Amino acid sequence: MIRRRVRDFWRKNRADLAWILFFLAFGAALQTIHLAPPSPVRQSGEKVPARVLTVDNRFVTMQGLLTYGHQELEVEVLRGDRTGQHFAAQNLLRAQIELDKLYRPGDVILIGVLSGSVPGQSTVNAQEFFTVERALWLFAAFALILIAFGGLTGLKALISFIFSCQVLWQLVIPLCLRGWNPIAVTLGAVTLLTAVIIFIVAGWNRKGVTAFAGSMLGILTGCVLSILFTHIFRVNGAVMPYSQTLIYSGFGNLNLTDLFIGGIFLASSGAVMDLGMDVAAGMDEVAAHRPGLSRRALAASGFRIGRSVVGTMTTTLLLAYSGGYLTLLMMFAAEGISPWEFLNHPHVAAEVVKTLVGSMGLVLVAPFTALVGACLLRRPQ
Numbered sequence: 214m215i216r217r218r219v220r221d222f223w224r225k226n227r228a229d230l231a232w233i234l235f236f237l238a239f240g241a242a243l244q245t246i247h248l249a250p251p252s253p254v255r256q257s258g259e260k261v262p263a264r265v266l267t268v269d270n271r272f273v274t275m276q277g278l279l280t281y282g283h284q285e286l287e288v289e290v291l292r293g294d295r296t297g298q299h300f301a302a303q304n305l306l307r308a309q310i311e312l313d314k315l316y317r318p319g320d321v322i323l324i325g326v327l328s329g330s331v332p333g334q335s336t337v338n339a340q341e342f343f344t345v346e347r348a349l350w351l352f353a354a355f356a357l358i359l360i361a362f363g364g365l366t367g368l369k370a371l372i373s374f375i376f377s378c379q380v381l382w383q384l385v386i387p388l389c390l391r392g393w394n395p396i397a398v399t400l401g402a403v404t405l406l407t408a409v410i411i412f413i414v415a416g417w418n419r420k421g422v423t424a425f426a427g428s429m430l431g432i433l434t435g436c437v438l439s440i441l442f443t444h445i446f447r448v449n450g451a452v453m454p455y456s457q458t459l460i461y462s463g464f465g466n467l468n469l470t471d472l473f474i475g476g477i478f479l480a481s482s483g484a485v486m487d488l489g490m491d492v493a494a495g496m497d498e499v500a501a502h503r504p505g506l507s508r509r510a511l512a513a514s515g516f517r518i519g520r521s522v523v524g525t526m527t528t529t530l531l532l533a534y535s536g537g538y539l540t541l542l543m544m545f546a547a548e549g550i551s552p553w554e555f556l557n558h559p560h561v562a563a564e565v566v567k568t569l570v571g572s573m574g575l576v577l578v579a580p581f582t583a584l585v586g587a588c589l590l591r592r593p594q
């Protein structure tokens with residue numbers, strides 16, 4: 214009985230399972246690629262989780278909202294070759310609210326231990342709270358909800374999610390650090406991700422090809438508009454968080470403006486794929502229920518489907534981008550800065566370019582997909 218069910222499941226979903234196995238193998242191959250250049254500032258040693266045993270706050274000074282000085286800690290290493298070893302640790306406080314943290318006994322933190330450190334004698338550096346285990350539990354909950362609701366489609370969506378993370382971490386970031394053109398690297402990565410995500414979800418069929426072609430036309434349009442308007446607005450890529458820190462870390466050859474341009478259509482590519490898939494799926498249903506429908510009528514139905522989705526998707530981009538700069542917007546409002554000054558601020562100008570250019574590329578996906586679908590999805594009477 215069980216064997217028959219497995220056989221029936223395989224016959225019914227053979228193509229989907231083949232795609233899943235292929236991309237699992239592809240993802241495993243990506244893990245073997247090591248393209249990241251050696252860090253020019255990295256010291257010999259390791260970072261390991263440790264539990265805080267005791268805390269000495271005698272050297273901590275609080276002045277208003279700011280805290281400076283340092284904490285003296287005793288920690289016990291929890292993993293690795295140094296498991297069980299005790300070290301004295303120091304937590305430096307720089308009066309920077311976004312970076313400083315105060316530890317308490319029982320906290321699990323990440324420490325940096327140099328190669329020659331001696332337990333009980335050497336002082337190590339306390340760096341961050343150790344949140345890896347919590348992140349893994351959160352991801353497990355996300356995967357469980359996704360698969361429980363979506364079934365096999367949810368599993369495919371989970372695989373595409375993991376694959377996207379791999380491409381960004383194993384390919385995009387190392388190649389950009391090595392000095393490759395960020396626009397070309399990002400465009401290649403977005404093309405790969407668009408193909409993987411659309412075909413693993415929609416399958417290798419006319420609907421998938423339509424969604425892929427429409428999405429890529431929108432992404433290419435967004436790429437061209439990003440280059441054009443970034444230079445028109447004279448946006449400096451240094452407005453991105455930690456960009457100057459990256460430059461001062463020994464990567465002075467990076468072109469921050471090109472990184473900013475690549476980030477624009479990379480950030481909007483998910484919404485672009487979503488819209489392309491929605492329009493293609495809707496047109497495929499129309500063509501299936503109305504065989505013999507003319508190309509013009511099929512294209513018109515695609516336009517109508519796109520119009521109903523575009524409004525909410527552009528608002529999604531606006532809220533996604535502005536949410537990251539909520540405190541900046543509040544600061545401008547609190548200081549009574551006029552809209553004229555507000556729009557001339559470099560960070561605001563960068564967000565304007567990012568939001569409007571991303572939205573323009575998104576809007577154009579609908580007509581592109583409708584035109585491609587009219588050619589590919591029409592069924593004869």
